[in-house]
Amino acid sequence: MAQIFPKAVNPVTRLLVLGLPMMFGATGVGLAAFYRSSYATGVDEIVPQPVAFSHAHHVGQLGIHCLYCHTSVEESHFANIPPTKTCMNCHQEIWTGADLLAPVRASYRADTPIVWNRVHNVPHYAYFNHSIHVAKGVGCYSCHGPVDDMNLTWQSKTLLMEWCINCHRNPQENLRPTSEVFNLRWQPGATADGSPQVWVRADLPNYGKNPDGTDTTEAAELLGKPRPDNQPELGKVLKELYHVRDAVTLIGCSNCHR
Numbered sequence: 001m002a003q004i005f006p007k008a009v010n011p012v013t014r015l016l017v018l019g020l021p022m023m024f025g026a027t028g029v030g031l032a033a034f035y036r037s038s039y040a041t042g043v044d045e046i047v048p049q050p051v052a053f054s055h056a057h058h059v060g061q062l063g064i065h066c067l068y069c070h071t072s073v074e075e076s077h078f079a080n081i082p083p084t085k086t087c088m089n090c091h092q093e094i095w096t097g098a099d100l101l102a103p104v105r106a107s108y109r110a111d112t113p114i115v116w117n118r119v120h121n122v123p124h125y126a127y128f129n130h131s132i133h134v135a136k137g138v139g140c141y142s143c144h145g146p147v148d149d150m151n152l153t154w155q156s157k158t159l160l161m162e163w164c165i166n167c168h169r170n171p172q173e174n175l176r177p178t179s180e181v182f183n184l185r186w187q188p189g190a191t192a193d194g195s196p197q198v199w200v201r202a203d204l205p206n207y208g209k210n211p212d213g214t215d216t217t218e219a220a221e222l223l224g225k226p227r228p229d230n231q232p233e234l235g236k237v238l239k240e241l242y243h244v245r246d247a248v249t250l251i252g253c254s255n256c257h258r
Helices: 007-035 055-061 084-091 099-110 130-135 140-144 161-169 217-222 231-241
Strands: none
Touching: 084 099
């Protein structure tokens, strides 16, 4: 029986047999790399804003607390953007004629909000609750990075599902005392003067109070005592103290996809 294909096709066939799997593999690796790239995730991208607001100036230099502007972060799933009145509390007195703040003054006069562009854009099908993370001791820094160094705000984390799941599998790696949630410079260990960090009342928001307002025995044993000075040990203690659920529960689909 005559051959259907001439012998000259054999090298082409071998090339296809070997080359196609390699091509598909390279395509998969390339797509995975693109999916995690800063171009696709928006990491380090500075989003243009109607006003060039500097966290480095307001937070890093002036020391304005996160809660002064983001008032709902402890009570709501949403970290609110402050109304123009919050800006004008200060800027009715300082920088009153600055060109940079013209959109702020116009917004205040017209009683219309400034339309800010979202930097941390969680997909619409994913539910994220700020308040539960704050209550469990996840600091602003863990998700937003060194905001107090940002002249213009950028996204410091990928916000990919795998990033969220890695944290939910190992929450102790990102837990800190609740008194330090808004402290962007906090590190476990000694204080600036070399003394050890100790447990304070703000570290025990939902723990340690009797009905009459006195401390429970468990709280009394902790208050004023040194905290563990390294993250693995401290995170393990905080996970128990704040009743953080087990990894199997934390990575359940319904936590984020409702």
